[in-house]
Amino acid sequence: MSQLFGAIEAGGTKFICGVGTGPGDIRVESRFPTTTPAETMAQVNTFFREQESIHGPLAAIGISAFGPIDPHPQSPTFGYITTTPKLVWQNAPIVPMVREHFDLPIGFDTDVNGAALGEQRWGAAQGLDTFVYLTIGTGIGGGAMVGGKLVHGLMHPEMGHMYVPHDWERDPFPGVCPFHGDCLEGLANGPALEARWQRKGETFPPDHEAWLLEAHYIALGLVNIITILSPQRIILGGGVMGSPHIFPLIHREVRHLIKGYIQMPQMDADIAGYIVPPALGNQAGLLGSIALAQQALESSL
Numbered sequence: 001m002s003q004l005f006g007a008i009e010a011g012g013t014k015f016i017c018g019v020g021t022g023p024g025d026i027r028v029e030s031r032f033p034t035t036t037p038a039e040t041m042a043q044v045n046t047f048f049r050e051q052e053s054i055h056g057p058l059a060a061i062g063i064s065a066f067g068p069i070d071p072h073p074q075s076p077t078f079g080y081i082t083t084t085p086k087l088v089w090q091n092a093p094i095v096p097m098v099r100e101h102f103d104l105p106i107g108f109d110t111d112v113n114g115a116a117l118g119e120q121r122w123g124a125a126q127g128l129d130t131f132v133y134l135t136i137g138t139g140i141g142g143g144a145m146v147g148g149k150l151v152h153g154l155m156h157p158e159m160g161h162m163y164v165p166h167d168w169e170r171d172p173f174p175g176v177c178p179f180h181g182d183c184l185e186g187l188a189n190g191p192a193l194e195a196r197w198q199r200k201g202e203t204f205p206p207d208h209e210a211w212l213l214e215a216h217y218i219a220l221g222l223v224n225i226i227t228i229l230s231p232q233r234i235i236l237g238g239g240v241m242g243s244p245h246i247f248p249l250i251h252r253e254v255r256h257l258i259k260g261y262i263q264m265p266q267m268d269a270d271i272a273g274y275i276v277p278p279a280l281g282n283q284a285g286l287l288g289s290i291a292l293a294q295q296a297l298e299s300s301l
């Protein structure tokens with residue numbers, strides 16, 4: 001019988017919790033607003049207690065979280081959300097708050113590393129060992145797997161906050177990142193798109209200039225990622241990428257910016273199979289957390 005896992009997708013506005021074994025078998029799902037750590041984590045723990053009484057014991061729990069986080073198991077603050085601008089969640093020990101109630105292996109990583117792992121196990125990155133998952137929505141964040149391992153290092157990648165060339169004449173918008181202004185996230189996240197053009201994202205027609213500029217910034221970020229990590233594929237998720245007509249614009253712009261320097265079919269005729277949408281759709285977050293739970297169980301054996 002397949003082992004049952006608990007999954008937590010810890011977001012800045014809501015927590016989504018679920019119980020299941022993998023794709024096609026998420027048995028239950030519940031959402032709570034992200035209020036205070038004490039209140040929200042109490043709801044999480046109650047949810048898992050109830051589900052264990054219905055479905056049987058969990059083998060492990062996986063948590064993919066908004067960040068920044070401390071993902072290092074040897075660190076005294078492992079499992080904490082660290083310097084988030086959401087003040088009540090600064091230094092919130094979310095893994096210890098689950099472990100108090102569940103003496104189980106607990107996998108913990110960024111939401112984008114979780115999504116990357118889920119896509120590798122069941123989605124658009126199957127068979128690959130070096131690839132990137134980038135989300136472009138309210139924020140921009142990237143998860144990376146290199147040589148079969150999710151990248152952590154000093155902390156974890158924060159690809160959304162890379163600087164990209166900003167042509168102030170073409171685009172006088174200063175950017176919305178509270179830390180950097182015109183980093184990639186500041187220029188190209190959903191709030192920047194709406195603030196620059198003073199209209200809601202879903203109201204842009206497909207031929208609006210906003211998409212050309214958006215594709216330009218995303219492509220600049222992708223070329224940096226391609227030249228640094230040499231990923232075998234890049235998966236683009238998040239709310240802004242829900243507008244499918246932006247993919248061909250990004251493909252064209254990446255080819256243009258690479259300027260023939262990387263002589264691979266993926267940079268040319270095969271680029272539509274190289275920069276792709278996620279395969280797990282709206283279950284990517286929970287499935288990513290289940291993948292983190294599985295990984296934690298495997299490494300505890």
Ligand code: ZN
Nearest residue numbers: 161177180183
């Ligand atoms: Zn920034």
